[in-house]
Amino acid sequence: MSLPQRPEAPHAKLRADHIAGGAFIALGVAVFIIGWDLPFGRIWAPGAGMLPKLMAAFMILLAAGIFINGKSQDRFSDISWSDWRHAALILGISAVAVSVYSWLGFLITMSLLVFALLTLVERKRILPSAIYAISLTVFAYWLFSVILKSPLEHGVLWF
Amino acid sequence: MGPVLDNLALGFSVALQPDVLLYALIGCLVGTLVGMLPGIGPLAGVSILLPLTFGLDPTKAIIMLAGIYYGSQYGGSTTSILLRIPGEAASVMTCIDGNAMAKKGRAGAALCIAAVGSFIAGTFGVILLTLIAPPLATFALRFGPPEYTALLILGLIFLAYMSTSSLPRTLLMAAFGILLGTIGIDVISGHFRFSFDIPELGDGIGIVPVAVGLFGLGEILSTPSSEVKGDVASPKLRELLPTKEEWQQSAWPIARGSVLGFFIGIIPGSAHIISSFVSYALERRISKHPEEFGKGAVAGVAGPESANNAASTGAFVPMLALGIPTGPVIAVLMAALLIHGIAPGPALVNEQPKLFWGFVASMYVGNLMLLALNLPLVGAFVSILRIPYSYLYPMIIMFCVIGVYEVNNSVVDVWIMLIFGAVGYALKKFNFDPAPLVLGLVIAPIFELSLRQSLIMSGGSWTIFLQRPISLGLIAFSLLLLGLAAWGMITAHRDWRAKLAEAEAGEKV
Numbered sequence: 234m235s236l237p238q239r240p241e242a243p244h245a246k247l248r249a250d251h252i253a254g255g256a257f258i259a260l261g262v263a264v265f266i267i268g269w270d271l272p273f274g275r276i277w278a279p280g281a282g283m284l285p286k287l288m289a290a291f292m293i294l295l296a297a298g299i300f301i302n303g304k305s306q307d308r309f310s311d312i313s314w315s316d317w318r319h320a321a322l323i324l325g326i327s328a329v330a331v332s333v334y335s336w337l338g339f340l341i342t343m344s345l346l347v348f349a350l351l352t353l354v355e356r357k358r359i360l361p362s363a364i365y366a367i368s369l370t371v372f373a374y375w376l377f378s379v380i381l382k383s384p385l386e387h388g389v390l391w392f
Numbered sequence: 393m394g395p396v397l398d399n400l401a402l403g404f405s406v407a408l409q410p411d412v413l414l415y416a417l418i419g420c421l422v423g424t425l426v427g428m429l430p431g432i433g434p435l436a437g438v439s440i441l442l443p444l445t446f447g448l449d450p451t452k453a454i455i456m457l458a459g460i461y462y463g464s465q466y467g468g469s470t471t472s473i474l475l476r477i478p479g480e481a482a483s484v485m486t487c488i489d490g491n492a493m494a495k496k497g498r499a500g501a502a503l504c505i506a507a508v509g510s511f512i513a514g515t516f517g518v519i520l521l522t523l524i525a526p527p528l529a530t531f532a533l534r535f536g537p538p539e540y541t542a543l544l545i546l547g548l549i550f551l552a553y554m555s556t557s558s559l560p561r562t563l564l565m566a567a568f569g570i571l572l573g574t575i576g577i578d579v580i581s582g583h584f585r586f587s588f589d590i591p592e593l594g595d596g597i598g599i600v601p602v603a604v605g606l607f608g609l610g611e612i613l614s615t616p617s618s619e620v621k622g623d624v625a626s627p628k629l630r631e632l633l634p635t636k637e638e639w640q641q642s643a644w645p646i647a648r649g650s651v652l653g654f655f656i657g658i659i660p661g662s663a664h665i666i667s668s669f670v671s672y673a674l675e676r677r678i679s680k681h682p683e684e685f686g687k688g689a690v691a692g693v694a695g696p697e698s699a700n701n702a703a704s705t706g707a708f709v710p711m712l713a714l715g716i717p718t719g720p721v722i723a724v725l726m727a728a729l730l731i732h733g734i735a736p737g738p739a740l741v742n743e744q745p746k747l748f749w750g751f752v753a754s755m756y757v758g759n760l761m762l763l764a765l766n767l768p769l770v771g772a773f774v775s776i777l778r779i780p781y782s783y784l785y786p787m788i789i790m791f792c793v794i795g796v797y798e799v800n801n802s803v804v805d806v807w808i809m810l811i812f813g814a815v816g817y818a819l820k821k822f823n824f825d826p827a828p829l830v831l832g833l834v835i836a837p838i839f840e841l842s843l844r845q846s847l848i849m850s851g852g853s854w855t856i857f858l859q860r861p862i863s864l865g866l867i868a869f870s871l872l873l874l875g876l877a878a879w880g881m882i883t884a885h886r887d888w889r890a891k892l893a894e895a896e897a898g899e900k901v
Contacts, residue, residue, distance in 0.1 A: 249821075249822050249823070250822075252822070253824070257564060257568070260568075267586060268585065268586065271583060272581075272583070275852065276847060276852035276854075277848065277850075277851045278847075278848060278852075279843075279844045279848075280581060280583075281578035281580070281581045281583035282585075283844070284570070284574050284836075284839075284840045284843070284844075285571060288567045288570050288571040288574070289571060291563075291567045292564060292567045292568060292571065295560045295561075295563055295564040296564060298560050299560055299561065299564065307823075312821050312822075314821070316613075316614055316615075316616045319613070319616040320814075320817050323609075323612065323613055323789070324613065324810060324813065327609075327789060327793070327810055327813075328810055330793070331803060331807060331810060334793075334797075334803055334806070335803055339794075343790050343793070343794075346786070346790060346793075347789075347790055350789065351782070351783070351786060355617060355782040357782065366786075369786075369787055369790065370790070373790060373794060377443075377444075377794060382447055383443060383444075383446065384801060385794075386797075
């Protein structure tokens, strides 16, 4: 005798387009709330809020269509998130680098950024990673700052 | 014809100056590398290297950046043929028969046919650009705000119609892009919009941080190094020459691909990608031996490679003549001109003849350079593919940061890039194409200004778009496309766009 099939959990029924459509509807609503005080103007004299509000409304309409049609699309649980750790680590390291960029300057920050990506994300050995990170950063500094005369942040360094 | 030849002579007098030649060569070299390397396409390449041009005059800057763009079309074929990895999206179709030829020991011949086909198509495209762009620009001088509004609407709808994603998804991305383009000070009323008291946002969100975030960083985030293969064989120089039979088999596909590609290139959308697919489908349909396609058919390499090069040249026509971008790469090139204080559009031919004709002439020279570079140096280029991806992407991230920071010397721009890197990663997971977003962001200021000017001109009557013949024609064409797309959705008809989406998905790294 076969066991009766368990009903599908609600989150398992969730489709990717439900999430995506819902997110864009929320974004559209947020635009209306944030831009509430922007004047729409009159049709013969459109105001600063006209295009953003028209686009937000259009976005909500399209997102609602995607949401409603989502039933026939891929399940949210079918999306492969196996690379999320890789992505989050890169984003996190880059965010730290950007936040200290003005303070530490180009040479130190970029050397640390490349070194951290190689050792923390790629699990490379420390010495080759350090040599590669410093060489690459010095080359980029020479190319941009010396050859192309582009202003790069000096930060705590004296030159 | 006389004035065209006189202007071309002026163009060559600019393009053949030693320093201009050097920048064209750098652009072509970098473009070839950008096209070859997985994870960095022409859009990210052009955006990242944009700051390199800040110290140059506008002519050299645009010549170098354009060299990166059309050079990437040449470079993309190398990884497709040798590794079955499309270095950039337009090379997806070349993977199929190009790699099959490589497996039969004809890698050198496939590379040679791809390079020669690209050269012929690129040169053909430039000839047509020379002939079409100036009269089109003269015609476009009649355009007022209603015509521009209608043209931009048509461009967006055409993009959505041609896209491999569904129409609502593409339009949603374009609307999101236009919405982002409204951030900053309203040029008509002076209102601050969505700037959250961040002074840097007063000038709006830049195209470069968004494009680099979506296409550079976003691609890296979703490509773990363990998934990138690095084994590659290098064909020897003497193996590069195709046989007489292979030349004969490639002649007509190159000719058809050149014509087809150029005209698809003029149409908004990711034309170079679409053109290679349409050319492949055409060649297979008219071939006497369709069963050979997928097993190393010469026409399956010659046609698509020629088409994507002709399309990348064709895409310059609307940019130069109308000031309208047909795709995200062209949008970034337009932004580059604007940064240098040059407004692309109908007036460009008359106001900046040296830049316009110097740019056109440099493309003739650039195509020659690429042919000379791609064949003898294929071994050297291939050796770059041996650098492990785990060492390559930290370098790309560093160049992304430098590139974005250098545009305005602003850390806020780098934060925007990081945010859009995450957005690009999420969009990819949910199957949204970010290209229309970039296009929407670029056209937002022109679109808003022309729409509001049109409404002010008409005293608030939307019928202004129907009262002027050019805008009426453009609106009617837009409605026709919407009707066709709706019909396709209702009848669930599986057309060439669905097949292209399948082919792209099948060849992803």
